[in-house]
Amino acid sequence: MPPRKKKTTTTTTRRTPRPKPEMDVNIADLEPKNVDLLRRYVTDEGRILPRKYTGFPAGHQRQLTRAIKRARQMLLMK
Numbered sequence: 871m872p873p874r875k876k877k878t879t880t881t882t883t884r885r886t887p888r889p890k891p892e893m894d895v896n897i898a899d900l901e902p903k904n905v906d907l908l909r910r911y912v913t914d915e916g917r918i919l920p921r922k923y924t925g926f927p928a929g930h931q932r933q934l935t936r937a938i939k940r941a942r943q944m945l946l947m948k
Contacts, residue, residue: 900937902937902938905941905946908937908941911938912938916947918935918938
């Protein structure tokens with residue numbers, strides 16, 4: 871049996887670079903009523919940005935997600 875050839879991927883389009891993580895946010899500020907801060911971590915379509923874009927550790931990302939979802943429940947955000 872002949873050896874397998876490696877798959878070569880050629881992409882012509884480049885990915886947009888990730889924004890640098892900002893950890894200048896105080897975790898106590900991640901509350902549902904602080905809508906201006908929470909809007910930084912939501913896309914225009916309303917999707918929550920993943921950890922690789924926010925730069926938060928897992929626990930802080932969970933707090934951020936919870937705060938955004940609660941703000942949506944209180945109709946402060948879309």
